Amino acid sequence: MSQNKSEKPSVVTYADHEVITPPNRLRGAIKAARPGKAEDEDPVARAEQALERISGEFSAWMDEECARLDRARIEVKAKGFNKVTREALFHAAHDIKGEAATFGFPWVAALAESLCRVIEHTPDATRIPIALVEQHVDGIRAVIRESARPDIAKIADALTKRLREVTEEFLVHENRHRPGYLESIGSPPLAPG
Numbered sequence: 001m002s003q004n005k006s007e008k009p010s011v012v013t014y015a016d017h018e019v020i021t022p023p024n025r026l027r028g029a030i031k032a033a034r035p036g037k038a039e040d041e042d043p044v045a046r047a048e049q050a051l052e053r054i055s056g057e058f059s060a061w062m063d064e065e066c067a068r069l070d071r072a073r074i075e076v077k078a079k080g081f082n083k084v085t086r087e088a089l090f091h092a093a094h095d096i097k098g099e100a101a102t103f104g105f106p107w108v109a110a111l112a113e114s115l116c117r118v119i120e121h122t123p124d125a126t127r128i129p130i131a132l133v134e135q136h137v138d139g140i141r142a143v144i145r146e147s148a149r150p151d152i153a154k155i156a157d158a159l160t161k162r163l164r165e166v167t168e169e170f171l172v173h174e175n176r177h178r179p180g181y182l183e184s185i186g187s188p189p190l191a192p193g
Contacts (some may be wrong), residue, residue, distance in 0.1 A: 058103040065099065066141050068092045073137045081125035089133070090119045096140060105147055107156030111140045114160065114167050121185065122174050132170060139163060 007023045069092040076085045097112035115136035122128050143156045168182075175181045 006186055030185065031044075061143055062096075062099070062103045062105055062108075065092065065096050065143055069096060069137055069140065073181070076133060081128060086119060086125045090116060093119070093136070105144055106154055107147075107160070108140050108143050110160045111136060111143065111156070111163060112151055114163050115140070118167050121171055121182070123178070124174075128173060129170070132166065135166070136163060 007025070009023060011023045012019045012021075049141055069089070072085070072092045073091040077087055079085055093112045093115040097109050097116060100109035100112065115133070118128055118132060118136070119125065139159050143152065144161070146155070147151055149155070169180055
């Protein structure tokens with residue numbers, strides 16, 4: 001495939017360096033909005049309308065995700081942590097973390113993230129206290145159940161702060177033989193943002 005002149009990088013030479021600017025091939029992929037364009041032609045507006053149409057189902061979907069998380073917790077309690085139960089619990093929590101804001105439950109994301117952090121950064125999952133898992137799962141379920149309360153943000157923030165403190169204390173202890181490990185992966189803030 002041949003390059004035409006406009007696809008070549010531009011080079012500006014200075015006394016002690018050169019600045020190379022690569023070609024911007026994305027310009028051809030962007031369509032400028034035309035004045036007076038119908039709203040139904042705007043892909044962002046269409047996406048927002050589609051989200052609005054299905055938003056009534058978000059609560060049911062989050063309930064299904066909570067049931068999946070609870071089933072994963074029950075499996076861990078029954079069988080202990082193994083590759084299958086660990087992955088099921090992690091993926092259930094991770095999906096809730098990712099979907100929480102979209103589904104209208106933004107306060108749950110930090111709780112699910114804390115559970116993911118416990119699972120992901122504990123060197124030996126069999127050492128994760130089931131009580132810590134249950135506190136996270138019960139916290140997630142409670143915040144979703146009580147999401148209509150006017151003070152849910154305050155309640156969820158307090159719960160998240162405490163569970164993060166306990167999680168970090170546990171992870172520090174479990175990773176004591178790996179100096180600097182937790183710092184290298186970055187700790188989440190104790191107060192939700």
